Amino acid sequence: MIEFDARLRAVRDLCREGAEDLRSRALAIDTDAAAMDEHFDSEVYSLIRQSNTPAEYRESVPGSTRLLEAKSTVDDVVAMAEFSRGDTSALLACPCPALAGVFVDLLGSPAQKEKFYTTLHGGRTWTFFAMTEKTHGNDATNMLTRFERDGDDWKLYGGKRYIGHGARGGIGVVFGRTGKGALSIRGALVEPPKVTGWSATRLPMVGLRGAFLSEIEFDGVPVAGDMLLGEHLPVTRRGIWGAMKTFNNMRIQIAAAAVGTAVAMAEYVAEHRKNAPDVQLVLARAEAARELVYEAAARLDHAPERGYLSSAAKLGATRMAVETAHWAGAALGPSGLIEHPLVEKWGRDVCAFEFMDGTTNIQRLHVSRGYQAGDADA
Numbered sequence: 001m002i003e004f005d006a007r008l009r010a011v012r013d014l015c016r017e018g019a020e021d022l023r024s025r026a027l028a029i030d031t032d033a034a035a036m037d038e039h040f041d042s043e044v045y046s047l048i049r050q051s052n053t054p055a056e057y058r059e060s061v062p063g064s065t066r067l068l069e070a071k072s073t074v075d076d077v078v079a080m081a082e083f084s085r086g087d088t089s090a091l092l093a094c095p096c097p098a099l100a101g102v103f104v105d106l107l108g109s110p111a112q113k114e115k116f117y118t119t120l121h122g123g124r125t126w127t128f129f130a131m132t133e134k135t136h137g138n139d140a141t142n143m144l145t146r147f148e149r150d151g152d153d154w155k156l157y158g159g160k161r162y163i164g165h166g167a168r169g170g171i172g173v174v175f176g177r178t179g180k181g182a183l184s185i186r187g188a189l190v191e192p193p194k195v196t197g198w199s200a201t202r203l204p205m206v207g208l209r210g211a212f213l214s215e216i217e218f219d220g221v222p223v224a225g226d227m228l229l230g231e232h233l234p235v236t237r238r239g240i241w242g243a244m245k246t247f248n249n250m251r252i253q254i255a256a257a258a259v260g261t262a263v264a265m266a267e268y269v270a271e272h273r274k275n276a277p278d279v280q281l282v283l284a285r286a287e288a289a290r291e292l293v294y295e296a297a298a299r300l301d302h303a304p305e306r307g308y309l310s311s312a313a314k315l316g317a318t319r320m321a322v323e324t325a326h327w328a329g330a331a332l333g334p335s336g337l338i339e340h341p342l343v344e345k346w347g348r349d350v351c352a353f354e355f356m357d358g359t360t361n362i363q364r365l366h367v368s369r370g371y372q373a374g375d376a377d378a
Helices: 006-031 043-051 073-086 088-092 098-107 110-119 240-272 279-302 308-332 341-353 360-372
Strands: 126-130 146-150 153-164 169-177 185-190 198-202 213-223
Touching: 006 043, 006 073, 006 088, 006 341, 073 088, 073 240, 073 279, 088 240, 088 341, 098 110, 098 126, 098 169, 098 185, 098 240, 110 169, 110 185, 153 169, 153 185, 185 213, 240 279, 240 308, 240 341, 279 308, 308 341, 308 360
Parallel strands: 126 169, 146 169
Antiparallel strands: 126 153, 146 153, 153 213, 169 185, 198 213
16 A cells, blocks of 8 residues: 655645636547646646646646656556546646657657747647557557658658647657558657648547547658657667557546546536435545556556556456446436536446556457566566
8 A cells, every 4th residue: 555645745735725726627528638728727727737747848837747757657657546536528628748758758859858848838739649540549569650751851641549639730740651560650840830741630538538639641741851750869768668658648648538537427426415325435436446546557667668567457446437327327317417516427437437548358458468478566
């Protein structure tokens, strides 16, 4: 069990305050995720954006930003779980470095980091992380998107699907092959408003509409040679290594979001249906999943490349969240989801967690392989 010190308690309490703001925006963003003007300058979005930005690239430093500067993966998941008690979709709608920032921090050169982070100034620019393909998911071994040489530069061909903010992002990371081998998979910084050959369409989504999931097609998109990430690193650390570390982080974040949403649903039902059955049991299951997520985060801090427990946490947390949504709908009774649109919305959102960074079957494979490799005893 993870022990909360004074700093972690302060992070938790600060994010709980921010969660109230996110929840107040949840239904509006779900109704129209393209209408974001009224949300951009909110205090919670400023806090999220600046705390996800390295200090040297920040525009401003709200008093609480330093508190949310992640010292560890545990810090990250505590913040995610608490923000998600407000609303995960509203959180994902915030223009900030997000997953692309994690990858740029790992593999970017100083010049690439400068370009990436300064592009985000003003809080109106979304980022994207384009790995998943429509025929192979995020199975990098079968990736079809490719970079073709064009003198000292590259041309990008192929397509991606289920990419957060892909149809409105201003800068992000796109993965493709520079050759046939596993080490040829690379990520590059791309700025859609400034390139040709790029077309993107928002996908119609039932849940997590704030993520603005999109499909992207590349037809000779020009990529400058100095925008390929990791050139200053050893060959084995340039592409897929960074992606795997990033996905291990993403997986545990999704698990934390599932826990936070499940807790929100259980607490909401307890408040509005005083005699709802099994409330304490449902909350106990959510708290057990939370402890597993925290433990997995601590393991990642110790060994970032070993994702066995993060897969187990994601597997358990997403299933628990979906079951909590079913329970909440039944506990509210006939017409309950009409009378309580937040719970109806959360019931749609939790289903999306299943498909983010690997479905249940994929996570079972990760768990099985990790167990066989001895990670379970690490």
